[in-house]
Amino acid sequence: MRWRSIMASADLRDELTCCICTDIYIDPVTLTCGHSFCRICITKTWDNQEEREYSCPACRHKFRVRPELKRALGLHNIVERIVWKRECSLHKKVLEYYCCQDMTCICASCRLAVEHGGHQVETLTEASEKKKEKLKNILGKLTLAREETEKTLENLQGHKTQVKRNAAELAEQITDLIKGIKERLESLEKRAMSEISRQEERVSRRVLGLIGKLDSKKEELSRKMEHIQEMSQARMIFLQDSGKLLGVRTPTDVLLDINTASNFISLSVDLKSLSWSEINQGRPETPERFQDYPQVLSSKSFSSGRHYWELGGSISARWIAGLAYPSIDRRGDKSEIGNNNKSWGLGRRLHKYYINHDSKETQLLHSTSSQRFGIFLDYEAGRLSFYELGVQIRPLHTFNATFTEPLHFIMRVFSEKDNLYQLDPEGSAQLTLSLLNTLHPLS
Structure with missing residues (x-):
């Protein structure tokens, strides 16, 4: 104390x-x-x-x-x-x-x-x-x-104040730095996304263009494949039956029916050849006769079996031939071969083949290289095939249909002066029609 x-x-x-x-x-x-x-x-x-x-x-x-x-x-x-x-x-x-x-x-x-x-x-x-x-x-x-x-306290207070000031300045610098980095990153992101979108659009356009070209090419290849398949199928059928067809030489004449012949075609005496006529033949006007196109039907029809014809003529001539129902029109546009659903035709024009059916004409890829061609009919199978007969047999086209009427052979000529058609295979400037064999339906 x-x-x-x-x-x-x-x-x-x-x-x-x-x-x-x-x-x-x-x-x-x-x-x-x-x-x-x-x-x-x-x-x-x-x-x-x-x-x-x-x-x-x-x-x-x-x-x-x-x-x-x-x-x-x-x-x-x-x-x-x-x-x-x-x-x-x-x-x-x-x-x-x-x-x-x-x-x-x-x-x-x-x-x-x-x-x-x-x-x-x-x-x-x-x-x-x-x-x-x-x-x-x-x-x-x-x-x-x-x-x-x-x-010491004053120094510490000053140091505290300085530390606080330094911390505030550093925080501000860090904030500015992060803000700048963020802005640059956002700008970079925008540029990158814009570039990605631009590249995507460019590549997409290019890919779409390629897809379009490939689709077109695919369609073209599909058409060619379909055509080749049809031709291959027809060739197989033809090759399967050619031995029988060519092995049997019992011809049955096929004559042209003068009652259906246009007045602007001239028929041979044996009714196996025809040509263009500039003079009206003056035949009577009947319901069976073609009035507007120089065409003619065969007198015989085919309602069953397998049949094969060979025709020959000038390689430069223009013609169209095929098969038709007897109910084909005799007047008007619908009476022309292939310009209706009652006839099927193969034609040659300017050294090119074309087919025509149901008013749809299609140019074939083949160029003519022979004066002879063949026609094969399988009535029950609904198949009508055309071939070019040269050094090799070349399928041209096959029609597939369900036939509901008997079929007649039908031909048409044009007005060129060198268009002379006949049934004689020896004439180099003529078209020959001959029935080599008629096959009945297979059981």
Whole structure:
């Protein structure tokens, strides 16, 4: 316990304690703000301040001019009364001495007592001055430590502020950097997506173009394949039956029916050849006769079996031949071979073959290379095939149909002067029609 603590009662200690030295006032003075201090404490405090701004240590009230210190007479009297007038509780004498070993105030009688014998004893004034000196040294050290602490605190505060400022600047830089990177990435993404779309569109156009070309090529190849398949099928049938056909040489004459012959064709005496006539033959106009096209039917019809004909003529002549129902029209556009659904024809024009049926004319890929060609009919199978008979047998076309009427051979000639057709195979400028064999349906 501090040596002055016994001099003041507990209820007055707070009121009589200096907030600087934390001890009972010594020569107390009061500032204009109302707070009191030891004269020596406030004086040293203001003397040690670097800045010439004086403030109250209790409330921090600032004074423009250093205040003049005036004794707090009331406090001074109270302190003096408590400190110096207090009596020893044992001997009822004034406490004048201080025992350094027991750290207590004693009176003159206590000093002589056995309890304090041999102890270091000082007067209260001496002890007080020594105590003040010690407190002064401690206060100096504490003041220095506080100043160092304040300086360190100030440095730390400055460092904290600088760290905060640096962190804010770094955060701003990072934000700007990320924003820039994001903008560049977005721009790059847009350019990349645009380029991808452009490339996709370009490649798609190219692919679509290739697809279109390949589709066209596919269709063309399909048509060629279909044609080749038809020709192959016809060739197989022809080859299968050619041995029988060519092995049987019992010809049956096929004669042209003069009652169906147009008045602008001339028939041979044996009714096996025909040619263009510029002179009207004057034949009677009957329902069976062709009126608008130079055509003629055979007198015999075929309603079953397999049949094969060979015809020959000029390689440069223009003609069309085939098979027709007897119900084919005799007048009008529908009476022409192939321009209806009742006749099937193969024609030669400008050294090219063409086929015609149901008003659909199709140019064949083949060029003419022979004066002879063959026609094969399988009535029950609904197959009508045309062949060119040269060094090799070349299939030209096969019609597939369901025949509902008997079929007649039909031919047409054109008005060119060299278009002479006859049934004699020896004539190089004539078309020959002869029936080599008639096969009955296979069982």
